[in-house]
Amino acid sequence: DAKTTQPNSMESNEEEPVHLPCNHSTISGTDYIHWYRQLPSQGPEYVIHGLTSNVNNRMASLAIAEDRKSSTLILHRATLRDAAVYYCILSRLNNAGNMLTFGGGTRLMVKP
Amino acid sequence: EPEVTQTPSHQVTQMGQEVILRCVPISNHLYFYWYRQILGQKVEFLVSFYNNEISEKSEIFDDQFSVERPDGSNFTLKIRSTKLEDSAMYFCASQKGGGEIEQFFGPGTRLTVL
Numbered sequence: 001d002a003k004t005t006q007p008n009s010m011e012s013n014e015e016e017p018v019h020l021p022c023n024h025s026t027i028s029g030t031d032y033i034h035w036y037r038q039l040p041s042q043g044p045e046y047v048i049h050g051l052t053s054n055v056n057n058r059m060a061s062l063a064i065a066e067d068r069k070s071s072t073l074i075l076h077r078a079t080l081r082d083a084a085v086y087y088c089i090l091s092r093l094n095n096a097g098n099m100l101t102f103g104g105g106t107r108l109m110v111k112p
Numbered sequence: 113e114p115e116v117t118q119t120p121s122h123q124v125t126q127m128g129q130e131v132i133l134r135c136v137p138i139s140n141h142l143y144f145y146w147y148r149q150i151l152g153q154k155v156e157f158l159v160s161f162y163n164n165e166i167s168e169k170s171e172i173f174d175d176q177f178s179v180e181r182p183d184g185s186n187f188t189l190k191i192r193s194t195k196l197e198d199s200a201m202y203f204c205a206s207q208k209g210g211g212e213i214e215q216f217f218g219p220g221t222r223l224t225v226l
Binding site for chain 2: 038091093099101102
């Protein structure tokens with residue numbers, strides 16, 4: 001599986017936008033870029049995914065570089081509830097499903 | 113909103129004992145997964161299950177582990193003879209399939225092996 005690189009931690013102020021970067025220079029053409037997050041003492045939670053184009057949903061936006069070697073998860077207005085570990089994961093789809101390989105992620109701290 | 117449920121929330125067992133962790137995936141989902149997370153470490157993939165058979169498994173998922181979907185609604189993970197190093201949070205996840213690739217995770221079962 002192609003690897004991803006994320007900063008260990010980031011800090012943000014409440015109500016401000018947050019840009020969480022992810023590098024994936026060895027991404028292959030069939031790899032989807034997924035973002036999950038894990039709030040304290042909870043299971044991982046899906047945030048967003050994309051392949052080539054930027055994506056928006058009710059939780060966040062995903063900006064994908066033109067060469068696909070990096071991506072950025074954007075939380076438009078961070079709240080205290082967004083404090084979590086955010087994982088950027090590459091996964092190929094096949095008939096077997098898509099096994100997720102979690103790295104260390106970025107621990108996002110949100111200050112009031 | 114439908115959700116994945118897991119029971120028990122916490123299981124304590126003695127080394128060498130068998131444990132069964134239970135999950136109820138979302139009802140119209142086709143793909144099922146088990147992951148584990150040792151305290152302070154990364155979430156690790158164990159196994160995926162589709163069409164009533166294992167579709168992928170990791171090196172962690174050795175002969176001591178097995179999965180089953182006994183009745184069309186439950187999805188279980190059995191550890192035959194638990195070791196101290198099996199102590200972890202075990203997360204079940206399900207995925208609808210058919211182009212829907214989002215995995216929905218349960219709240220986890222904390223397994224403590226003494």
